[in-house]
Amino acid sequence: MQNVKIPQNVKVEDKLIGPFSIKQLILVGIGGGFSYTLFATIQKSVGMVPAAAHAVIWWPGILSFAFALVRINDISLFRYCLLILETLSKPRKRIFQARQGLIINIQTRAALDRDEKVKAKAKAKADLLPTEAAKPPIRLEDLSTILDAEGKRKEFALSVDPLETPVDSVRSSISV
Numbered sequence: 001m002q003n004v005k006i007p008q009n010v011k012v013e014d015k016l017i018g019p020f021s022i023k024q025l026i027l028v029g030i031g032g033g034f035s036y037t038l039f040a041t042i043q044k045s046v047g048m049v050p051a052a053a054h055a056v057i058w059w060p061g062i063l064s065f066a067f068a069l070v071r072i073n074d075i076s077l078f079r080y081c082l083l084i085l086e087t088l089s090k091p092r093k094r095i096f097q098a099r100q101g102l103i104i105n106i107q108t109r110a111a112l113d114r115d116e117k118v119k120a121k122a123k124a125k126a127d128l129l130p131t132e133a134a135k136p137p138i139r140l141e142d143l144s145t146i147l148d149a150e151g152k153r154k155e156f157a158l159s160v161d162p163l164e165t166p167v168d169s170v171r172s173s174i175s176v
Contacts, residue, residue, distance in 0.1 A: 025068075031061045
């Protein structure tokens with residue numbers, strides 16, 4: 001078996017031009033392009049750009065350059081700013097407290113509708129006349145009669161699917 005070299009620095013971005021990666025070039029390009037667009041529009045409309053306007057115009061380019069290239073403790077400036085915001089928003093001292101747990105009771109509309117239908121059926125059964133509601137239960141003798149007759153009695157006959165066709169034509173002529 002041959003030895004295979006496994007890359008160690010997989011999180012390092014590939015350098016495109018000199019020490020700059022594609023992400024850094026895009027950030028600098030967008031910020032510089034925005035600043036240049038501001039400069040060109042002001043110069044076209046006013047003629048000569050005042051020094052105070054230069055300070056405002058070139059800030060997007062300077063910030064994008066800083067976010068792309070400045071690293072603090074091997075962390076990009078953008079991520080460093082996000083970590084500072086996270087530190088400011090979270091409490092400095094954390095206290096452990098046991099939680100009671102979450103109680104989740106999810107009911108869908110279909111389940112609620114089904115429950116209402118079941119309740120309506122139960123109410124309809126209760127509202128039936130006593131003669132309709134109180135049918136005599138099937139006794140053991142009736143069950144044994146049905147089994148002895150092999151399902152031939154009309155009142156206990158099983159329903160047959162009309163779409164079902166017999167496989168053998170000889171069997172279809174024999175009636176049960």
